[in-house]
Amino acid sequence: MRSRGSSPTHSNSPPASLFVPNRFKGKLIVVEGIDGSGKSTQMSLLSHWLRSQMIAVAFSEWNSSPLVHETMQRGKKKKMFTPTTFSLLHATDFADRMERYILPLLKAGAVVCADRYAYTAFARDVARGVDRRWVRNLYSFALRPNLSFYFRVPSEVALGRILGGRNAIKYYEAGMDLGLSHDVEESFRIFQGRILDEYEAMTQEMGFNVIDATLSIEAQQQQMRDIVQKKLGKNLQAVALRTLERGTPSVEETAAVL
Ligand SMILES: Nc1ncnc2c1ncn2[C@@H]1O[C@H](COP(=O)(O)OP(=O)(O)O)[C@@H](O)[C@H]1O
Numbered sequence: 001m002r003s004r005g006s007s008p009t010h011s012n013s014p015p016a017s018l019f020v021p022n023r024f025k026g027k028l029i030v031v032e033g034i035d036g037s038g039k040s041t042q043m044s045l046l047s048h049w050l051r052s053q054m055i056a057v058a059f060s061e062w063n064s065s066p067l068v069h070e071t072m073q074r075g076k077k078k079k080m081f082t083p084t085t086f087s088l089l090h091a092t093d094f095a096d097r098m099e100r101y102i103l104p105l106l107k108a109g110a111v112v113c114a115d116r117y118a119y120t121a122f123a124r125d126v127a128r129g130v131d132r133r134w135v136r137n138l139y140s141f142a143l144r145p146n147l148s149f150y151f152r153v154p155s156e157v158a159l160g161r162i163l164g165g166r167n168a169i170k171y172y173e174a175g176m177d178l179g180l181s182h183d184v185e186e187s188f189r190i191f192q193g194r195i196l197d198e199y200e201a202m203t204q205e206m207g208f209n210v211i212d213a214t215l216s217i218e219a220q221q222q223q224m225r226d227i228v229q230k231k232l233g234k235n236l237q238a239v240a241l242r243t244l245e246r247g248t249p250s251v252e253e254t255a256a257v258l
Pocket residue numbers: 033034035036037038039040041042161162165213214215216217220
């Protein structure tokens with residue numbers, strides 16, 4: 001798919017009109033993919049590697065803002081969400097983390113690792129029937145990531161991993177709110193299949209670095225590190241040196257003073 005207004009040969013960043021440029025010292029790395037694709041595993045390993053190079057690293061996880069936590073829990077438990085209210089609440093979560101956490105850390109020169117980003121809403125909310133342009137516009141305040149990884153995995157593989165780790169698939173994770181099937185696993189397959197289609201359609205436009213998430217954990221991590229090194233290496237070196245000059249504050253210390 002050819003992206004709007006950007007060169008098809010240089011697909012390393014999303015369209016200029018979509019997000020706000022990151023003019024800070026810090027860098028933003030994001031991971032995307034369906035549940036069970038291995039995002040958290042890979043991001044955790046990447047952060048260890050970055051920290052070993054004296055780089056200050058912070059995490060920000062989708063749906064983790066204390067501001068909306070109770071409403072999110074209650075809405076899920078009582079199955080109260082419509083696609084629009086679900087989308088808006090996630091956008092509020094995102095805005096809270098962006099303004100209170102991600103931006104200050106980037107200003108301070110940290111590498112922020114986001115476990116899911118606005119692309120999750122672009123894929124998931126649209127798979128729920130929310131208007132594509134509306135949801136993109138909703139997230140137009142978001143900062144443009146410096147590097148985005150997409151972990152490509154068939155929904156069958158993801159399902160097997162999820163079921164291997166815990167008992168049940170969650171109601172909204174399976175898209176049960178959409179009435180796709182009475183069978184939760186079947187609903188998961190259909191819903192996650194739709195989300196996969198959305199990710200695939202975005203891959204080139206958004207400049208995702210696609211990782212074959214069926215590979216071993218080690219092989220994927222090596223690919224990730226190679227890409228980070230190639231695309232952000234010089235920037236990270238500068239951040240690490242600056243951090244060292246200041247006496248290597250931990251991310252916790254950095255966050256505490258902000
Ligand atoms: N490459 C892999 N091969 C096999 N299992 C994996 C792989 N990567 C992750 N897993 C396992 O799959 C499950 C889901 O991984 P996780 O990183 O939590 O995925 P996500 O954050 O995308 O939902 C975990 O139990 C994890 O140990």
